Amino acid sequence: MPLIELQHHDTLGILTMNDGARRNAFSADLCAELRAAFDTLAAGGARAVILRAPRGAKVWSSGAFVDELPPEGPEPYGGGEGLHGIVRRIREFPAPVIALIEGGVWGGACEVAFACDLRVAVASATFAVTPAKLGLIYNISGVLALLRSVPVAVARELLYTAQPIDAGRAWVLGLVNHVKTADEIEGFALGVAAQIALNAPLSVAAAKEELRLLEDALAIPTAITARMLELRRQVYGSADAREGLAAFREKRPPVWQER
Numbered sequence: 565m566p567l568i569e570l571q572h573h574d575t576l577g578i579l580t581m582n583d584g585a586r587r588n589a590f591s592a593d594l595c596a597e598l599r600a601a602f603d604t605l606a607a608g609g610a611r612a613v614i615l616r617a618p619r620g621a622k623v624w625s626s627g628a629f630v631d632e633l634p635p636e637g638p639e640p641y642g643g644g645e646g647l648h649g650i651v652r653r654i655r656e657f658p659a660p661v662i663a664l665i666e667g668g669v670w671g672g673a674c675e676v677a678f679a680c681d682l683r684v685a686v687a688s689a690t691f692a693v694t695p696a697k698l699g700l701i702y703n704i705s706g707v708l709a710l711l712r713s714v715p716v717a718v719a720r721e722l723l724y725t726a727q728p729i730d731a732g733r734a735w736v737l738g739l740v741n742h743v744k745t746a747d748e749i750e751g752f753a754l755g756v757a758a759q760i761a762l763n764a765p766l767s768v769a770a771a772k773e774e775l776r777l778l779e780d781a782l783a784i785p786t787a788i789t790a791r792m793l794e795l796r797r798q799v800y801g802s803a804d805a806r807e808g809l810a811a812f813r814e815k816r817p818p819v820w821q822e823r
Contacts, residue, residue: 568597570604575761576754577601577610581617581625588617590647590672591629602653611765612757613657615680616664620746624663627671627694630812647672651705654679655776658769660760664753665689666746668728675706678713681772684742684753685731691739692728699808699818701799704792712779713739 569580579601581588588594605613617624628647654661654676663680671694677683693710695702702710702723710719714737722729734740744752760768799805803821811818 566597567591567594568601570601572605572608572610575609575611575765576757577605577608577613579605579613579615581615584618584621586629587623587626588621588673589626589629590650590676591632592646594629595646595650598650599653602657606658609765611659611761611768613659613661614664614753614757615654615661616753617666619666619750621667623667624665624669624689625673625676626668627673630698630809633809647676648703648705651675651679651709658772659765660757660768660772662753662757664749665731665740666749668692670694672703672706675703675709678709678739682756683734683740684744684749684756685734685740686746686749687731687743688746689731689734689740690728691722691734692726693722694726696724696726697808697818698812699799699802699804699806699820701796704789704796713737 565582567581567583569578569582571578571580579598581594581598583589583591583594586594602613632646660681661679663677663683665677665683665685666689669677669689669691671692674691674693677691693702693706707719707723710722714722718737721727729737731740731743735743742752742756804818807820808818
């Protein structure tokens with residue numbers, strides 16, 4: 565069974581993440597299929613894309629696939645083939661991508677959802693930035709995505725507590741464009757996509773690219789980048805990182821050592 569179900573109707577594409585066994589974690593296999601699906605839609609001239617989990621899902625995505633993370637050593641998120649590559653593909657895709665969110669959005673999946681142009685969620689959807697539970701640290705691009713999306717105090721709360729916020733609060737904060745019931749959400753998302761597809765595709769694509777360029781225009785000084793990379797090396801090389809991943813895999817509470 566494919567991990568990504570692709571539907572392409574005229575100018576509308578629908579991508580359904582369908583790896584229930586891994587709770588739609590962004591494994592190497594799922595990411596490869598998702599990249600290929602986006603390539604197919606781009607070649608087919610899709611003017612709007614919906615990214616979703618199966619109808620009624622309890623988890624939209626559980627984030628990075630922990631089983632593929634190295635047990636220790638340097639930061640495991642380098643390269644463009646995994647989750648980070650999907651974030652870039654969504655942001656650079658030449659048409660708007662709408663995240664239709666049912667269930668939980670955990671860890672790195674938040675960055676994927678935030679990379680989408682619009683987010684429509686059911687009231688029971690939740691968002692949680694969870695690296696602190698694993699003794700890890702959120703990637704730099706994910707932190708920037710948070711700072712672009714919510715006030716810094718909220719970013720701190722999400723990063724420090726690793727606790728979820730519900731769709732209602734996410735809507736108040738501007739993380740979610742619309743909150744709908746489970747019965748309404750599919751039709752509503754399709755309606756938004758159809759409205760986008762009615763507009764001039766070149767104009768919409770140019771507006772999306774302008775927004776992406778302006779978001780990325782803030783240059784980070786070299787000294788700040790170096791300090792952040794050093795912090796990441798410290799965390800990923802720590803006993804806590806090894807313990808956090810081991811505890812997750814062994815389904816037990818972690819015992820933290822680092823201070």
